[in-house]
Amino acid sequence: MGYSIPQADTSKADLTFVNELVSAVKAAAARCRQTDDSAADVINQLELGAIFESSALAVVRTVLFNTAEKFGNIDIDRSWQALTSAADLLLPTASPLKGAQLALRCRAGNWTSLQPIKTTLPLFVSARNHCWPVEHEDYITAELLGFPDGQMTNLKLMQSAQLYLKTKVSDSDLQCYWQSQTLIVLGLISGACQRIVDEAYEYARQRKSGGCVIAQHQAVALRLGELAVEQRGLSLFVNALVSEMGEDTDPDFRFSGATAKHVADSAFVIARDALQTAAGHGYVSGLIFKPSFEKLRTLSTMLIMLSEQYQGGAQ
């Protein structure tokens, strides 16, 4: 793609987690700084499972969301690759959902291959009410999401992705699973939107046109103002959603199709206007605007599909 991932610097990451997890998170952050090549593996191996088992569920939710938000701010791709494997941290140890991935509904009857899947993790695929594990190098209909080649993160989630398992799982396990995925996606969206807004401001305050930086042109300044406000609204709303998740005390922040759509709409406006600010430069490799625009679209789509699974209703 020619796009080089910016150097991720976590040296000043504000990992303000609850006290009991501070030491573990600091150790993980220290390992993240070692080399960029191993960053994804390091995130993968946060080694927080032992601590999570003794922590209250609300703490686990907060840490999962905050981790996704911090790392989504730095690098969506690597965060996604790493954190989806951490999604099952919310699940009880013996749950058969451990290690499972979001299932796909294939286009019925259409088995034209687009990309062979190479995976070592269990992947369940449903088509016409059947489900079976995908074997190594099986072919299914799928499209690339645009994430880097990796284990299953390059598969497009089809409409109404549902999880079908051969082994029956409890409703509470399923809710935990969907909730953890939702927390990760919400965190990535929030962190990535903050990043793209800041990049738009940095760009506009450096790029000159007509004798001055473009941030001083009224049309651009108005858009920048809109960006900041929209991002503030999105960030506060997402944080309220996460704090309410599982508590169900404030109906204004119950995760549903409408709330997912609101988050998706805000993310779209932010990504669109940030890319517009960079204009042609938004498509130059090395800048994050176009890749973030596409990835935020994908994350938003995932969020809406997750809302169809999450207790609280679908549209």
Place this chain on the structure above:
Amino acid sequence: MGLRASQLSSLSFTDCVLHQSALLGHTGKRGPFIDAFTGAQNAWDYMRPALASGINGACLGVLDYAETQLQSLFGAHSKNSAREPLFQIERYRQKVSSARLIAMQAASRFDRGEKISLDASMAKSYSSKLAMEIAHMLAQSFPELVVERGNKIEKFYRDAKAFDILEGTGDMQRLMIANAYQPSSMAHH
């Protein structure tokens, strides 16, 4: 426009002679009770979160009203034609939740004694823009009500435009935000 309960009027001074000591800002110094602009900015910081909250309340009120109107029309419309307006109403309720959070965050910071010019502008501009979007959506969903004089949706449509102008137009708020905003992403530290 609407807002008939708001006592707004214009003052003009013609041939009004004042001693120099009665002029704000005559010393060249800055401060809330020294120069007019700083005083006005302080007042705006105080009022804008409250104004935003008022706008948010008006938005919620008209959305509730619209929903009751829609439900009373169920007999005249099929469920399918009511589904889209109901979803839009619910969607805008979520946006009002965001608006409320921005306003409350600004108010909370003000109560802690922080400087909130940026937060206050964000609160007011977000709420007033949202009010216009809701007014437009309701106008499209309830065409017969938006032209009925005295109807809540008709009145809100006029009020919403005024919201975007008073206490600093939305455009001025956005320009102010663009000037004052500081990036906070970790990638930039």
